[in-house]
Amino acid sequence: MENELSETGAPRRRFRKRWIAWALLGLWAGVGVWNTTKPMPAGTNVSTAQARVAAADVQFLYDLTHAQPQGELAYEQRIFDEAFRIVDEARSFIVADFFLLNEHMGAAGGAHRPLSRELVDRLIARKQAVPSLSVLLLTDPINDVYGGAPSPELAELRKAGIEVVVTDLASLRDSNPLYSSLWRMLLQWWGNSSSGGSMSNPFASDGSEITLRSWLALLNFKANHRKLIVADREDGSLVALVTSANPHDASSAHSNVALRFTGTLASDIVGSEMAIARFSGWRGHIYVADAEAGPAAEDQSVALSYITEEAIRRHLIDAISGTRNGDSVSIATFYLADRKVLAALLDAADRNVRVRIILDPNRDAFGRQKDGVPNRPVANELVTQSGEKIAVRWYRTHGEQFHTKIALITSGDRFIASLGSANLTRRNLGNYNLEANIAVETAADSPLAIEMLGYFDRLWNNDGPPGTEYTAVFGAYRDEDKGRYWRYRLMEATGLSTW
Secondary structure (H helix, E strand, O other): OHHHHHHHHHHHHHHHHHHHHHHHHHHHHHHHHHHHHOOOOOOOOOOOOOEEEEEHHEEEEEEEEEEOOOOOOEEEOOOOOOOHHHHHHHHOOOEEOOOOOOOOOOOOOOOEEEEEHHHHHHHHHHHOOOOOOOEEEEEEEHHHHHHHOOOOHHHHHHHOEEEEEEHHHHHOOOOOHHHHHHHHHHHHHOOOOOOOOOOEEOOOOOOOOOOOOHHHHHOOOOOOOEEEEEEEEOOEEEEEEEEEEOOOOOOOOEEEEEEEEEEEHHHHHHHHHHHHHHOOOOOOOOOOOOOOOOOOOHHEEEEEEEEHHHHHHHHHHHHHOOOOOEEEEEEEEEOOOHHHHHHHHHHHHHOOOEEEEEOOOOOEEEEEEEOOOHHHHHHHHHHHHOOOEEEEEEEOOOOOOEEEEEEEEOOOOOOOOOOOOOOOOOHHHOOOOOOOOEEEEEEEOOHHHHHHHHHHHHHHHHOOOOOOOEEEEHHHHHHOOOHHHHHHHHHHHHOOOOO
């Protein structure tokens, strides 16, 4: 009788085990599908109507690090000087959102400039000077290592009466669903400990340690990657700056771009930021008085719109797709990997559009060496598949990064641009990371268009004293390694990457 029971019971037990395994697999898949396709939260995937702004109220800014002919590094920096001016002139409110705001250096040496300290000091000084000032700062949980190492900078700001909101990344879609589904089911409930751990801190070189739970959160590879600041001024006008630059000490020598402007569009940015703060637990409010749009003659104005997340991709692809024979596309970016953007560039080259791209060689990361992925295999693909119609040059970095994110399109007599925080990757353009760009449209012969294209041409042509070299020829980092190419394709498709 016992043998009969064991013989008949074993298949039932095997069936139950298979059923449990299939149920768990189905749950993992279901969690993954939902969290890669769920509705986007309020304040995200924004594409505002165009706002007309007087040309005098739009300012293109950039930071450049480059070697002089004598070999010494030169630093041209304007972006945070302007951001600090916005803080110093704020009347009733400041809203800021910065991905990195810390003194962490990674494996790098000394910082070129203590930007995090400068921003913290400016915000506190302005709050002390104007106690009624409302200051809302949004940032990413990377700054306190996902709860494992509380940020002294953020604590100092809170103590001064500044409202600091750490973004709730769990509300966003998952770019790395193979891992994030398991994290959501099994790991997120563990919380974290701020008293340290036994794991090395990837963001510091001082031997400090963090918890395993911080590492497990990091592996979701998601972020609030926005970089912007908005405030009002004594005359009642609103001013905003949207940039690719972080107030981060180890990033202080990076090359970056920004657009500063005044007008009613700034209130749309504030609305988006308040929505993100609310789904992250903030219960406050920033009152933004209605600002009157200044006079802007049609022949001297610029059309600006605020675009975020996937709206950045849609705008860029629409602009590229509208180009024809004789038009031009000029892109300078830290990362280029998004397959839809690459397809649009190849199609443009087939239409005899002039396509030029300046890329970071992806070799430096805060004192650590990288292997050139994704930019080097992507560049080789573009040059090869276009029959060398697409031209690529590499920015000459010297330990820092070419962190710029800008696209410039000349289409007939129109000039279209997009610049801000978004790298051209699936994670940045696919409604995963939080990103913020400004879309620009103006006449191709306008002073702003000439200035922005002049910036690009300066880098492309190495304009400067004899011996100046901002960029190098494509062959300097040409990479035909098939293994690296397919590794990039796998990482881009699955989200198993930091870019």
